[in-house]
Amino acid sequence: MDTGAAPKPTVVLCPGIGGAGHVGPMAQLAELFLEHGYAATVVLIEPPIHSSDSDSSFLARIAAAHPSVSFHTLPPLPPPDFAASSEHPFLLVLRLLRLYNDRLEAFLRRSTILPRALVVDQFYVEALDVAAALDIPAYTFVSSGASALAVFVHVLTLLAGRETGLKELGDAPLQLAGVPPLPASHLVKDLLEHPEDDAMCRAMVNILTRGMETHGVLVNTFESLESRAVQALGGSDPVSVSISLPGGRALPPVYCIGPLVGNNEAERRHACLAWLDAQPERSVVFLCFGSMGSLPESQLREIAAGLEASDHRFLWVVRTPPGRDTNDIKKILEQRADSDLDALLPEGFLDRTKERGLVVRSWAPQREVLGHAATGAFVTHCGWNSALEGVVSGVPMLCWPLYAEQMMNKVFMTDDGDGGVGVGVEVEGYAVGFVGAAEVEEKVRWVMDAERSRELRTRVAARKEEAEAAVKLGGSSRRSFVRFLADVESTRERLGK
Numbered sequence: 001m002d003t004g005a006a007p008k009p010t011v012v013l014c015p016g017i018g019g020a021g022h023v024g025p026m027a028q029l030a031e032l033f034l035e036h037g038y039a040a041t042v043v044l045i046e047p048p049i050h051s052s053d054s055d056s057s058f059l060a061r062i063a064a065a066h067p068s069v070s071f072h073t074l075p076p077l078p079p080p081d082f083a084a085s086s087e088h089p090f091l092l093v094l095r096l097l098r099l100y101n102d103r104l105e106a107f108l109r110r111s112t113i114l115p116r117a118l119v120v121d122q123f124y125v126e127a128l129d130v131a132a133a134l135d136i137p138a139y140t141f142v143s144s145g146a147s148a149l150a151v152f153v154h155v156l157t158l159l160a161g162r163e164t165g166l167k168e169l170g171d172a173p174l175q176l177a178g179v180p181p182l183p184a185s186h187l188v189k190d191l192l193e194h195p196e197d198d199a200m201c202r203a204m205v206n207i208l209t210r211g212m213e214t215h216g217v218l219v220n221t222f223e224s225l226e227s228r229a230v231q232a233l234g235g236s237d238p239v240s241v242s243i244s245l246p247g248g249r250a251l252p253p254v255y256c257i258g259p260l261v262g263n264n265e266a267e268r269r270h271a272c273l274a275w276l277d278a279q280p281e282r283s284v285v286f287l288c289f290g291s292m293g294s295l296p297e298s299q300l301r302e303i304a305a306g307l308e309a310s311d312h313r314f315l316w317v318v319r320t321p322p323g324r325d326t327n328d329i330k331k332i333l334e335q336r337a338d339s340d341l342d343a344l345l346p347e348g349f350l351d352r353t354k355e356r357g358l359v360v361r362s363w364a365p366q367r368e369v370l371g372h373a374a375t376g377a378f379v380t381h382c383g384w385n386s387a388l389e390g391v392v393s394g395v396p397m398l399c400w401p402l403y404a405e406q407m408m409n410k411v412f413m414t415d416d417g418d419g420g421v422g423v424g425v426e427v428e429g430y431a432v433g434f435v436g437a438a439e440v441e442e443k444v445r446w447v448m449d450a451e452r453s454r455e456l457r458t459r460v461a462a463r464k465e466e467a468e469a470a471v472k473l474g475g476s477s478r479r480s481f482v483r484f485l486a487d488v489e490s491t492r493e494r495l496g497k
Contacts, residue, residue, distance in 0.1 A: 008039040012108065012115045013141070016124030017045050017093055020058045020291045021385045025143045025220050026121065027062050028260035030069040036485060038116070041070040043107065045100055048079030048093065058291070074103045088200050097126040105130045117488050119218065125210040137491045140211045144384045145221045146229040146256060147412040147419075148405050150178040152208050153233075153243050153251065155191050159205060160246035165194035177242045178232025180415040186407035212245055212252060215491055216484060220258040220388065222470035222477045225463060226412070228419040230256055255484040257477050259388040259467050261367060270365045272315060273372065275358050279313055282376035285444050286369050288317040289381040293402050296321050297344055299434060304345045306440025312448050313356045317364045320344065370395050377447040379427070382406040387413055390423065394464035396456045397424030398443050400435065407431070422459045
């Protein structure tokens with residue numbers, strides 16, 4: 001007699017070797033599958049790089065925050081010798097990911113029933129070879145927004161039609177469907193070259209192209225936040241697509257299923273939250289530059305001087321130097337774990353500001369800090385997850401991009417016209433690599449002045465309400481995810497699964 005219940009349909013999610021900004025949203029996506037009656041397994045790969053002052057336990061922390069999700073870590077492979085190689089570290093990581101394919105395929109084959117679908121991070125396209133070998137429908141998860149995705153697709157077409165790269169365009173504004181005017185210099189650095197001349201550009205073009213060759217693309221955003229970009233990509237209305245791939249090839253269906261910004265924090269309450277409990281409502285400026293955002297000592301000292309002069313309360317997460325160029329993995333490996341905050345910051349700064357400021361080393365529970373009643377503004381590096389967390393928390397942002405697609409995000413976040421998100425203002429000086437103390441002081445004073453920043457705060461409050469509506473029953477993101485699940489099942493039937 002069969003007394004067992006029928007097994008739930010399973011989906012496997014593969015974030016690759018991305019940091020917390022990739023694994024965290026993927027874990028939240030897994031929770032979404034659980035809510036809709038699926039089983040979900042997140043396949044993890046141990047990062048080959050552990051910077052000496054970063055929190056290397058982020059995988060364990062994220063897994064602990066999602067006890068209902070199954071996590072499986074692939075048996076580790078020896079990491080590349082970054083220090084000895086002359087090849088770009090990112091290319092070495094891509095090669096390592098290809099080597100993990102055998103281990104991923106072995107794990108999937110051990111299952112008695114192959115998963116309904118394989119969802120891969122936008123940078124883990126190597127796993128698509130495994131999906132093809134096992135005949136499993138594959139989908140791309142984009143942890144950046146719809147605006148960034150629209151730009152990436154545009155760039156594929158631009159590069160395909162040029163004999164030279166885009167670097168020569170300088171700061172000339174690109175007029176691209178779905179997004180505000182974007183200075184060419186704000187594109188991801190490696191996409192400014194030409195794929196025939198540059199190995200990194202060639203690798204990025206391959207990643208972006210393959211990511212658009214799956215059965216569909218899940219995007220961590222909601223339709224009203226980036227309505228023009230969503231429309232240009234097709235969104236819920238495929239008829240409205242105004243962007244195509246090189247050669248006129250159609251984009252796969254795009255599903256906006258965010259914001260995915262749930263709990264990825266520590267089990268125990270961080271001490272900084274107790275400090276926030278003692279501060280007045282909306283009185284604290286929170287500064288955090290992401291899990292890989294480190295600044296040189298000279299810049300840290302300028303920030304400190306600006307905060308001190310502003311006379312406002314602050315909570316500041318400091319990662320130790322060296323260098324502003326956090327794309328350089330070799331520099332990350334060399335980061336000093338023994339740097340003393342007193343030595344990094346102006347003499348006496350910590351003592352002089354101890355009544356109104358708190359400096360935290362390396363990491364703080366960002367989502368909880370932003371959601372705290374005492375937090376009144378957010379100085380951010382413009383990583384998309386941070387932007388969404390700011391939106392969901394209703395906190396106005398000062399935008400200070402550092403690397404990758406963050407300068408693009410700055411444009412989307414600060415533009416309050418048609419196509420912009422309008423939730424922040426820029427901190428001037430980021431483009432030349434140095435922001436002065438006077439600029440920090442002025443922008444902090446401006447954003448904390450309720451009258452001067454009234455329009456910004458009104459827009460942020462409206463975006464927060466839209467985000468809440470999107471994920472409610474009947475909201476745009478819920479409907480989009482249901483449509484995605486229906487497409488998964490119809491794809492299985494079409495393929496005879």
